[in-house]
Amino acid sequence: MHPAPRFSEMPYTRPVVDTINANAARLIEAWDNAQTADEQVQVIRQWDAQQAELQSNQTLAMVHFQQETKNPDYKSEKVFFDELNPVLLGHDLELLKRVTGSEFRVELEAKLGKQAFAVWDCFLGTFEPAIADLKREEAALTTEYSEIMAGIEVEFDGETMNLSTLRGRYGDPDRDVRMRAQQTRSTALDAVSPELDRIYHELTQVRHKMATTLGYSNFIPLGYGRMSRTDYDANDVAQFRAQVRDRVVPLAQQIYARRANTLGLPELQFHDESVRDHTGVPRPKGDHDWMLKRAIEMFDALGADFGSFFRMMADCDLLDLKARNGKAGGGFCASVPRYGVPFIFANFNGTQDDVNVFTHECGHAFQNWSSRDQSLLLYQWPTYEAAEIHSMSLEFLTYPYMEAFFGDDAARFIEGHLEDAILFLPYGCAVDEFQHRVYERPDMTPDERAKLWSELESVYLPHRQYSEMSHMESGRLWQQQRHIYASPFYYIDYCLAQTCALQMWHAAANDRDGTMARYRELCSLGGSKPFTELVSAIGLANPFAPGSLNAVCDAVADTLGFS
Numbered sequence: 001m002h003p004a005p006r007f008s009e010m011p012y013t014r015p016v017v018d019t020i021n022a023n024a025a026r027l028i029e030a031w032d033n034a035q036t037a038d039e040q041v042q043v044i045r046q047w048d049a050q051q052a053e054l055q056s057n058q059t060l061a062m063v064h065f066q067q068e069t070k071n072p073d074y075k076s077e078k079v080f081f082d083e084l085n086p087v088l089l090g091h092d093l094e095l096l097k098r099v100t101g102s103e104f105r106v107e108l109e110a111k112l113g114k115q116a117f118a119v120w121d122c123f124l125g126t127f128e129p130a131i132a133d134l135k136r137e138e139a140a141l142t143t144e145y146s147e148i149m150a151g152i153e154v155e156f157d158g159e160t161m162n163l164s165t166l167r168g169r170y171g172d173p174d175r176d177v178r179m180r181a182q183q184t185r186s187t188a189l190d191a192v193s194p195e196l197d198r199i200y201h202e203l204t205q206v207r208h209k210m211a212t213t214l215g216y217s218n219f220i221p222l223g224y225g226r227m228s229r230t231d232y233d234a235n236d237v238a239q240f241r242a243q244v245r246d247r248v249v250p251l252a253q254q255i256y257a258r259r260a261n262t263l264g265l266p267e268l269q270f271h272d273e274s275v276r277d278h279t280g281v282p283r284p285k286g287d288h289d290w291m292l293k294r295a296i297e298m299f300d301a302l303g304a305d306f307g308s309f310f311r312m313m314a315d316c317d318l319l320d321l322k323a324r325n326g327k328a329g330g331g332f333c334a335s336v337p338r339y340g341v342p343f344i345f346a347n348f349n350g351t352q353d354d355v356n357v358f359t360h361e362c363g364h365a366f367q368n369w370s371s372r373d374q375s376l377l378l379y380q381w382p383t384y385e386a387a388e389i390h391s392m393s394l395e396f397l398t399y400p401y402m403e404a405f406f407g408d409d410a411a412r413f414i415e416g417h418l419e420d421a422i423l424f425l426p427y428g429c430a431v432d433e434f435q436h437r438v439y440e441r442p443d444m445t446p447d448e449r450a451k452l453w454s455e456l457e458s459v460y461l462p463h464r465q466y467s468e469m470s471h472m473e474s475g476r477l478w479q480q481q482r483h484i485y486a487s488p489f490y491y492i493d494y495c496l497a498q499t500c501a502l503q504m505w506h507a508a509a510n511d512r513d514g515t516m517a518r519y520r521e522l523c524s525l526g527g528s529k530p531f532t533e534l535v536s537a538i539g540l541a542n543p544f545a546p547g548s549l550n551a552v553c554d555a556v557a558d559t560l561g562f563s
């Protein structure tokens, strides 16, 4: 028995704004008439059920559009939801102000869990109608950024490409090809970089203004609030970055030095960084359908629960993994709470990325599936940094099955994946520190920001050398990092989660079954607790605690043969 219809048969209904407004008014009235904590809980549950239905339709609209970006009907439904969101936000604000200020708050927290209230407090600290215009300006600027980046076209070796397709050449085994590909990217970005500087400058001004309007001294606490961070602050994150500088940067330098050695190069240049050897990146040994069969075998071997989860995903068409014309790029996992099922979207390109994206998104999906019976919709997904633990951990926990996908290349794939996990951390921390320093000093000029990025590169990526790439040499590589424009402070999340995922990898090497049990437990906890409590609930070291990276770095160094 399947819990859901096939994805293509799930009914989509465009919500009616008048009904939404009437429902919201009814809930407020019911709240104001509620005399007891139990009656208030009932109102919250009604609101939660309405949210689940709205979110289901929103996911359907969003996924349909991503699947067929040229379909005008799908586009108009997506636009409908984009415009509806501020209305929904306004209604949520009205109700949640009452909920968080309830005279029965202690009892409500006991019934529904403290985490929801902490997240709602955070949400209320991030919005007031007074900043509505600034929010619209912010959205328009980030759209402008996306349009510029998506519109970049380059000629490379006789082919017209965009930045995503050009990316496929950055790891080319032919050194000349990968160098020219990076130089082509540099030239293309030089042409738009004054615009990108202007957009980011305006974004920092708009965000600073929002923060001061809401009573903050700068954008940092508001940015943290928008990320629903309830249990740590910028000082904790600074402490984490210090550990990465002390412990991870030296290990990353060893990895880069070995790559240079393997490639027979006196020094590694920027365009060599993603190349491990002369053989090129490992590829799965079959196509999409073949990979799906291997995936079913892998999930069956992981356990009956994983097996039945994945068969359900395949049977209900909750996987859209093939690249095709008109389909949006990238990969993500969404959910349809009406049926308690997740949906995975990806674009397979025949490289090792397919396996990475697939195991990653399956981690998100398995978590959401495991959390489908949580008491509130909010708890079906954790906050971002915690959500990435499930996805990144599954990438590591599926190592024993990689032979099924890569055959003889499995060991090379695993070693490369482990190296990349370490190499990512310094870059991620540079992106994070950059944003803190930018929002601390909103009066910085674009050139001062570029200088700041160059300084951070010398701290976190001291090996880095560019060959005739003026865009990168001018300190503007960060302009390609979409999060810096569109999702401020969302990036360290991957580093924090990677630290936890590496601990899971390390633990699994000594106790496979026990670690899988901890993984399952983490998945079923969903978002019912904040990040640091989820981490400690399954016995992982808190990434903010001094020394938390030592054991995993020692284990990785040992596995990679550096100790």
Ligand SMILES: [Zn+2]
Pocket: 360, 364, 387, 388, 391
């Ligand atoms: Zn993810």
